[in-house]
Amino acid sequence: MSRRVVITGIGLVTGYGIGKDAAWAGLCSGxxxxxxxxxxxxxxxxCRLGAQIRGFSAKDYVPKHYRKAVKVxxxxxxxxxxxxxxxxxxxxxxxxxxxxxxxxxGMTHPSERMGCHIGAxxxxxxxxxxxxxxxxxxxxxGEVNLRLWGATGMNNLPPLWMLKYxxxxxxxxxxxxxxxxxxxxxxxxxxxxxxxxxxxxxxxIERDSADLCFxxxxxxxxxxxxxxxxxxxxxxxxxGDSTDPLAFARPYDGSSPGGLPGEAGxxxxxxEEGVAAARGAKAHARVLGFGAAQSGPPAIPPFDxxxxxxxxxxxxxxxxxxxxxxxxxxxxxxxxPLGACVPWLDVGEIEALGAVFGTRxxxxxxxxxxxxxxxxxxxxxxxxxxxxxxxxxxxKLPARLHTGxxxxxxxxxxxxxxxxxxxxxxVCTSSNGGQNAALVLGAA
Amino acid sequence: xxxxxxxxxxxxxxxxxxxxxxxxxxxxxxxxxGIGPVTHFDASTFVTSFAxxxxxxxxxxxxxxxxxxxxxxxxxxxxxxxxxxxxRQASIKPRELAKPHRAGLYLGSGEGPHEFADYAAMxxxxxxxxxxxxxxxxxxxxxxxRMNPRHEHEQEPNMALSHLAHAFGFRGPAYxxxxxxxxxxxxxxxxxxxxxxxDADVMLAGGAHSMIHALGMTGFIRLTAMSKRSDSPxxxxxxxxxxxxxxxxxxxxxxxxxxxxxxxxxxGATPLAEIVGFGSSADAFRxxxxxxxxxxxxxxxxxxxxxAGIDPREPGPDGRPGVHYISAHGTGTQENxxxxxxxxKGVFGPMAPKIPxxxxxxxxxxxxxxxxxxxxxTCVMAIKTGVVPPTMNLTEPDPECDLDYVPNAARDLNAxxxxxxxxxxxxxxGGQNDTAVVRRFRG
Numbered sequence: 001m002s003r004r005v006v007i008t009g010i011g012l013v014t015g016y017g018i019g020k021d022a023a024w025a026g027l028c029s030g031x032x033x034x035x036x037x038x039x040x041x042x043x044x045x046x047c048r049l050g051a052q053i054r055g056f057s058a059k060d061y062v063p064k065h066y067r068k069a070v071k072v073x074x075x076x077x078x079x080x081x082x083x084x085x086x087x088x089x090x091x092x093x094x095x096x097x098x099x100x101x102x103x104x105x106g107m108t109h110p111s112e113r114m115g116c117h118i119g120a121x122x123x124x125x126x127x128x129x130x131x132x133x134x135x136x137x138x139x140x141x142g143e144v145n146l147r148l149w150g151a152t153g154m155n156n157l158p159p160l161w162m163l164k165y166x167x168x169x170x171x172x173x174x175x176x177x178x179x180x181x182x183x184x185x186x187x188x189x190x191x192x193x194x195x196x197x198x199x200x201x202x203x204x205i206e207r208d209s210a211d212l213c214f215x216x217x218x219x220x221x222x223x224x225x226x227x228x229x230x231x232x233x234x235x236x237x238x239x240g241d242s243t244d245p246l247a248f249a250r251p252y253d254g255s256s257p258g259g260l261p262g263e264a265g266x267x268x269x270x271x272e273e274g275v276a277a278a279r280g281a282k283a284h285a286r287v288l289g290f291g292a293a294q295s296g297p298p299a300i301p302p303f304d305x306x307x308x309x310x311x312x313x314x315x316x317x318x319x320x321x322x323x324x325x326x327x328x329x330x331x332x333x334x335x336x337p338l339g340a341c342v343p344w345l346d347v348g349e350i351e352a353l354g355a356v357f358g359t360r361x362x363x364x365x366x367x368x369x370x371x372x373x374x375x376x377x378x379x380x381x382x383x384x385x386x387x388x389x390x391x392x393x394x395x396k397l398p399a400r401l402h403t404g405x406x407x408x409x410x411x412x413x414x415x416x417x418x419x420x421x422x423x424x425x426x427v428c429t430s431s432n433g434g435q436n437a438a439l440v441l442g443a444a
Numbered sequence: 445x446x447x448x449x450x451x452x453x454x455x456x457x458x459x460x461x462x463x464x465x466x467x468x469x470x471x472x473x474x475x476x477x478g479i480g481p482v483t484h485f486d487a488s489t490f491v492t493s494f495a496x497x498x499x500x501x502x503x504x505x506x507x508x509x510x511x512x513x514x515x516x517x518x519x520x521x522x523x524x525x526x527x528x529x530x531x532r533q534a535s536i537k538p539r540e541l542a543k544p545h546r547a548g549l550y551l552g553s554g555e556g557p558h559e560f561a562d563y564a565a566m567x568x569x570x571x572x573x574x575x576x577x578x579x580x581x582x583x584x585x586x587x588x589x590r591m592n593p594r595h596e597h598e599q600e601p602n603m604a605l606s607h608l609a610h611a612f613g614f615r616g617p618a619y620x621x622x623x624x625x626x627x628x629x630x631x632x633x634x635x636x637x638x639x640x641x642x643d644a645d646v647m648l649a650g651g652a653h654s655m656i657h658a659l660g661m662t663g664f665i666r667l668t669a670m671s672k673r674s675d676s677p678x679x680x681x682x683x684x685x686x687x688x689x690x691x692x693x694x695x696x697x698x699x700x701x702x703x704x705x706x707x708x709x710x711x712g713a714t715p716l717a718e719i720v721g722f723g724s725s726a727d728a729f730r731x732x733x734x735x736x737x738x739x740x741x742x743x744x745x746x747x748x749x750x751x752a753g754i755d756p757r758e759p760g761p762d763g764r765p766g767v768h769y770i771s772a773h774g775t776g777t778q779e780n781x782x783x784x785x786x787x788x789k790g791v792f793g794p795m796a797p798k799i800p801x802x803x804x805x806x807x808x809x810x811x812x813x814x815x816x817x818x819x820x821x822t823c824v825m826a827i828k829t830g831v832v833p834p835t836m837n838l839t840e841p842d843p844e845c846d847l848d849y850v851p852n853a854a855r856d857l858n859a860x861x862x863x864x865x866x867x868x869x870x871x872x873x874g875g876q877n878d879t880a881v882v883r884r885f886r887g
Contacts, residue, residue, distance in 0.1 A: 044580030069731065096728075112743060116726065120622070122555055122600055127578060131571035134564045144564035146658060150489030154662045162663030163731055163873070167601065167622045172874035175728040181740065184726035184876060185630060188601040188622045196619055203637065209724075209747075224583060228566075232593040293545060294609045294618035313615060316545050320643070433602040434609060435618045 005202045006283035006444060008276050009091025009269030010386040011083035013218070014373045015051030015262055019086050023373075023383070024390055027398035028417035032372050034245035034260050039222050040127075047236040049245050050222050051262035051374035053079070061085035062177060063097055072164045073173065074123045079265035079379065080170040080218035081177065087214065088178060091269040092281060096179030107179060108279060115182035115210035116175045117201045118267070119193025119217030119378040120167035124225030133157045174214055174267070182210040191338055191345075192292075193217045194266065194381025195429050195437035199290040201270045211275045216382030218265025221375070230261055233432065235342050235375060249371040250404030251339035252346050252412055259341035262374020266382030268389075283444035285389035288327060288424065291320025295348065295434035308344045311351030314436040318356050318428055321438035327424055329357050332364060332440075334397065334420065336384045336427040339368035339412070340375050348430055350407055362409035365420065367391070371401040381429055385439060388427050392443045395422055450639045451715035451885055453708050454536070454701030455821045456529025458522040458652075460496035460694055460808050465529070469825045472833040473854040477678040477807050479692050484656050485560065492670045494677035495656045496694035496809030501525045507611055508538070517556030517598040520607045522697035522814070523652035527608050530648070534701035535713055539613035541646075548616030548644040550635035552627025553604035553697075554653030554813040557660065562590040604652050616644045622813065624872030625773070627651050628698060629816030629880055633722030635702050636880075645707040650817035652697035661693060667732075669777060679837045683774035683803035684781045684849045686842040691775040694809025698817025715885035717824045720865075721754070723747025727875030734779055734871070738787030744877035745791045745867065752881040754865065757793040762861060765795040767881070769832045769857075771819045771868040772849075774803025775810055782844040784869065789847070800857070802850040806836040816870035820880055823866035827884045830858035 012019065015033030016026030026033055033051045042048045058070045058078035062085075073081065088095055093108045137153030139145030144153075163169060168186040175184055183204050187196045194217030201213035221230055230236045237248035237258035250256040276283060295313030322329060337349050353361055369384060376383065391397055400415045428438035457463065460478025461471045478496040487493040501521040503510035506528035513524060531538065541547050570582030597603065605620040617638055623630050628651025635649035655661070664670045671690040673680035681692040708715055724747070727740035734740070749756050754766040773784055789796045804822055811818055826832050831854050838851040857863055864884045871877050 041578065041580040044582070044584035046584075072731065111728065112725070125567075127567055127583070128571075128576060130564075130567040131578065132573065132576075134568045135571055135573055137564075138568070143561065144568060146486050146560060147489045149560075149564075149658065149662075150487060150491075150493075154666060157662065157666055159666050159668070160732070161666055163667070166624060166874065168624055168872065168874045168876065169731065171623075171726070172731055172876075175726040175875065176730065179728050181726050181728045181743065183724040184623075185634070185724075186622050188620050189605070189618070190600060190602055200619075200634065203641065207637065207641070224578070224587075225566075228584070228587040228591060229596050232587075232591050232596045234593075292548075292617035292619070294549065294606075294615050296610070296613070296615060316615065431602070433600065433606045435602060435605070435620075 003206050003208060004273040005205050005270050005287040006273050006276050007268050007285045007389050008271045008281045008283055009087040010284055010389060011087025011090060011267040012383055012386050013053055013079050013083045014264040014383060015053060018056060020386060020390060027372055030399040030416060032245045032401060034374055036243055037222060040224055045227055046231060046238040049239045049260050052222050053263050058082050072160045074164050075220040076120060076123050076218050077170050077173055079220060080118055080267060081173050083218060083265040083267040084174045084214055087267045087269050097177050109212050111179045111181040113182055113211040114180040115201060115204050115213040116171045116180045116184040117197040117213055117215045118171040118174060119187045119197040120170050121219040121378040123165040123167060124223050125165050127224045170218055180214060189431055189435040190377050190433050191380055191431035192429050192435040192437050193378035195439055196292060198382060198385055198439060199292060199437055202287050202290050205270060205272050212269060212271045214267055215270050216267040217378040219377045219379040220263030221261040222263045227261055235259055236261060246371060246401055246403045249341040250402060251341050251368040251370060252350055252406055252410055253404035254343055256341045256343055256404060259370055259375045262376045264373055264376040264379040264383050266386045268382055268386060285392045285444050286442040288442045289321045289325025289440040291317045291324055292437045293317040295436060309348045309430055309434055311348035313434060314349060314352035314428060314430045315355045317436040317438040318352060321440050325440035327440050330360060331424050332426045333422045334365040334367055334425045336367045336388045338429045339370050341370050345430055350410060362411055364411060365397055366412040367397060368400060368412055384427050388425050388441050392422050392425060392441060395419060448640050448642060449705040450636050450719045451703055451705050451708055452700050452717045452824060453703045453713040453715055454530035454534025455824055456526040457698045457818050457821055458498050458526050458696045459818055460498050463525060472804055472807055473831055475834055475836045479677045479681060479809055482656060485658050490661055491672050492665055493674045496692055497656060498522060498696040513607060515594045515598060516607055518654045519554055519556055519652045520604040523553060523604040524607055524611055526697035526699040527648055530699040530701050531612060538611060541613055544613050544615035546616055546645040547614040548638060548647045549605055549608055549614050549618045550631045550647055550649045551605045551620045552631035552651035552813050553620055555601045556599035556603060557654055557657035559595060560658040565590050608648060614648060623876040624874055625812055625815055626870040626872035626876040626878045627813040629868060629870035629878040630724060632700060632817060632820060633724060633878055633880055636719045636722050639702055639704050646703045648699060649702050650699035651814040653811060653813035654695035655812050656693055656695050681776050681806045681809055682837040683776040683806050683835055684842060684845040685838045686840040688776045688778060688781060690777050692809040694811040696811045696818060697814050698821050700817060717827050717882045718885045720883045721748035721752030721881035723879045725877045729875055731874060734783050738783040738790060740875060740877045741784060741787035741871060742790045744879040748879040748881045756791050757795055764861060765799050767799055767865050767867045768863045769826050769866045770799055770801040771823050771866060772801055772803040773869045773871045774805055776805060785845045785847055797847055800832045800850045800855060801847050802833055802835040804833050820868045823868050823882050826863045826866055830862035831856045
C-alpha cells in the first residue's frame with residue numbers, strides 16, 4: 001500500500017516576525033515587511049532595504065543547557081532552529097527538546113523514524129569576527145599577510161569558528177535538539193534548496209525510511225557579505241535612500257531593477273498520513289506530487305550576469321510534479337512561484353508557466369511573496385509551502401503587492417487579501433544555477 | 445513488476461594519485477602516498493603545511509568546448525574531468541542523450557575555494573578595532589573593487605552541479621547536498637533511490653571538493669582535526685594506528701554513472717557493479733563529537749545491509765562473511781577510528797574480524813565531500829580485480845582498533861573467491877552517517 005504525506009506542522013520565521021500567524025497576518029495586511037536595514041550599517045551599500053527579522057534569537061527556542069551552543073550558530077542556523085521549534089509546537093509533537101537530552105520514552109515518534117532535510121545557502125562568515133582576527137595579521141603594506149596569519153593570526157578565531165558556517169549545521173542542530181536519528185540531508189541549490197528538501201523528505205517517508213521529517217530551509221542575506229554577494233550576482237535593486245520597497249520589487253515586471261534581500265526560514269513537519277491520523281494530528285495540507293529538473297544553458301556558464309535562465313527545466317519539474325500527483329494542469333487553483341523580481345530569473349518562470357498552463361494562466365492566481373518578505377534563497381521554498389498550506393486551510397489568499405507592469409495573461413497585480421476556492425495548488429521554483437523543483441499540494 | 449535494479453556503468457576520479465582509473469588503482473595497491481607540502485598557497489607557517497593535492501586539470505583533455513569553463517573553480521574542474529571519464533567508460537556521449545530529462549544529477553560537491561588576499565582585504569576594510577565598528581562606505585567600496593563576481597559565482601555550492609549539467613546535457617532531477625564528509629556517499633545513495641523509484645533512467649552521481657585553501661585549512665586547524673606531522677607528510681595519515689593524530693586534507697572528485705539495469709541493457713552498456721543497499725542516519729548527538737557507541741554509524745550500515753538482503757552476523761553460502769571488503773571512513777582521528785571499529789563490530793559481530801577493512805585515506809588523504817565517491821570507486825575496482833587496498837602507516841596497533849585493516853600491503857583475495865560484495869562508510873561532521881553496499885553484477 002502506498003504511503004502518503006501530509007503537513008502537520010508549520011514553523012515560519014520571516015520579516016513579519018516569529019510564527020506562521022505573524023506571517024499570515026502580515027501577508028494579509030497589505031503592508032510589506034521590507035524596511036531600511038539596521039542589522040548593520042548599510043549606508044555604503046547600493047541597496048539599503050530588506051526584510052529583516054527583528055527581535056529574534058534562537059536562545060528563546062532552545063533548552064537551557066543548549067543556550068551556549070547558540071554562540072556557534074550563524075544567523076541562518078538560528079532561524080532554522082527557531083522555525084523547527086515552532087513547527088514542533090504547531091504539530092503537537094513531543095520531541096527530545098521537552099524531555100531532556102537522554103529521554104527517549106515519551107517522544108511522539110521513535111528517534112530513528114524521524115528524518116530531517118533542510119536547505120541551506122553559502123553561509124557568510126560574520127565580518128566583525130573576521131575583521132578582528134584578520135587585522136592582527138597585517139603586513140607592512142597594510143594587506144593581511146598569509147604568513148602572519150598562519151603563524152599566529154588564525155589563533156584569534158574561535159576554535160569552533162568553521163562549525164558556525166557549515167551548511168549542514170542547520171540540520172545538525174535541529175536533529176540534536178529534537179532527536180531525529182533517521183535520514184538527514186542538507187541541499188544547497190540556492191533558491192531551489194527548500195523545495196528540493198521537501199521533495200526529498202516526501203520520498204523518504206514514501207519509501208518507509210521515516211514516518212516524519214523536519215523539512216524546509218533557512219537563509220539570511222541581511223549581512224555585509226550576504227548583501228555584497230547578492231549585489232555581485234546582480235540580484236539586488238539599487239535603492240538609494242528610498243524607503244518604498246514597492247518602487248523596486250515588482251515580480252514579472254521586465255523593468256524591475258532587481259529584488260530586495262531578506263532573511264527567512266520555514267521548517268515544516270511532514271508526516272505519513274496514517275501515522276499522523278493515528279495520533280489524532282490535524283493536517284494543514286497534503287503533499288500530492290513532486291518533481292525536479294535542470295534547466296539548460298545559458299543558465300550558467302559561461303558566466304554572464306543578466307542572461308535569462310530558460311524556463312525549460314521548470315516546465316519539466318512542474319510537469320513531473322503534476323504527473324506524480326495525477327493532477328491535470330486545469331485542476332490547479334493557485335500558483336506560488338519564486339517571483340524574485342529579478343528579470344533574468346522571472347522571465348523563465350513565466351515562460352514555463354505559460355508552457356504548462358497555456359492561456360488559462362491568466363485565470364490562475366499567482367501568489368508572489370518577494371515584495372513582502374524579500375529574496376530568501378534557501379529560506380524561500382519552505383516559507384511558500386507553509387503559506388500555501390495555510391491558504392488551502394483557510395480558503396483564502398493573502399494580499400498581493402505590485403506597482404509595476406505585468407506581461408499579458410499573468411495574474412499577479414495588486415490585490416487585497418481575499419477568499420478563494422482552493423483545492424490543489426502548485427509551489428514551484430527556479431534558481432540561480434538552473435535547478436528547478438515543483439510541489440503540488442492539496443487541501444487536507 | 446519487479447524492483448528496478450541499479451547498476452554502475454561508469455566511474456571516473458581525480459585524486460592526489462592521478463586521474464586514470466587503472467593508474468590510481470595500481471598506485472593504491474602499491475601503497476603510494478599522494479601527500480606532500482601544500483603548493484596551492486603559502487602554508488609555510490601553518491601548523492599543518494601539507495596536504496594531498498590533486499594534479500591540475502587541463503579541461504581541453506576532457507571536454508570539446510573547454511573554453512566555456514574557463515572560470516570554473518578547482519572543485520568544478522575536478523568534477524568535470526571525473527564526470528567526463530565516467531561517461532566515457534559508460535559509453536554515454538555528452539549532449540547526445542536520447543531523453544535528457546530522464547538523465548539526472550546528484551552531487552555532494554563542496555563550495556569553491558576562497559581567494560584569501562581579496563577576502564581578507566574586504567573583511568578588514570573600514571574596520572576600527574577600538575570601537576569595533578566598520579565604515580560602511582569604505583567596506584562597500586573595497587568589496588566592489590576586490591570582489592570578483594565570477595569568482596563569487598563559482599563559490600556557490602551548486603556550481604559544480606550546474607557546470608556538469610551544462611557540459612553533458614543532463615536535464616533530469618538535479619541536486620547538490622552538503623553533508624560534510626558524508627556528502628558524496630549520500631548523493632550516490634539518493635541517486636540510487638531516485639532511479640529505483642523510476643524518476644530517472646540514468647544519474648551522474650558523486651562529489652568534488654577542495655578545501656586546500658588558506659581558510660579551509662584554517663578552519664580545520666582551529667578544530668584540531670588535522671595531523672600536525674609537517675616533518676613527515678607521507679606518514680602523517682595513519683588510520684587505526686595507535687599514534688594517529690588527525691586526518692590529512694585532500695582534494696579531488698569521484699563521479700559514477702548509475703543506471704537502471706534495463707536502460708543499461710537496452711543501450712548495450714556493461715555493468716561494472718550493482719548498488720544493492722543504501723543507509724543514512726543522523727547521530728543527533730553533539731556538534732563536535734560522535735556518539736560513543738557508534739549507534740548512528742551502525743544504523744546506516746544496518747539499513748544498507750538489510751536493503752541488500754545480507755545478514756551481517758552470519759556466514760554466506762560459501763562460508764565467508766556476507767561482505768568481503770569494507771572501505772572505512774577511517775579518517776585517522778582518534779575518535780573516528782575507534783568508534784568506527786566498534787560500530788563495525790556491533791553490526792558484524794563474530795564476522796567483523798574476518799572482513800578486510802581498510803582506509804585509502806592513508807594514501808589519498810581526506811577528500812572531504814568527494815571522499816565517499818572515490819572510495820566507492822575503489823570498491824568497484826576491488827570487485828573487478830579481486831584485490832583490496834591496504835591501510836598504510838599502520839605500524840603500531842591500537843588496542844581499541846583490533847580488526848583486520850589490511851595493514852601496509854594490498855591483499856589478493858582471488859584464491860579465497862575474490863571480492864563479490866563491498867560496503868563503504870562515510871561519516872560527516874555534524875553527525876551524518878551514510879553507507880553504500882555494492883555487489884558484483886550478475887545477470
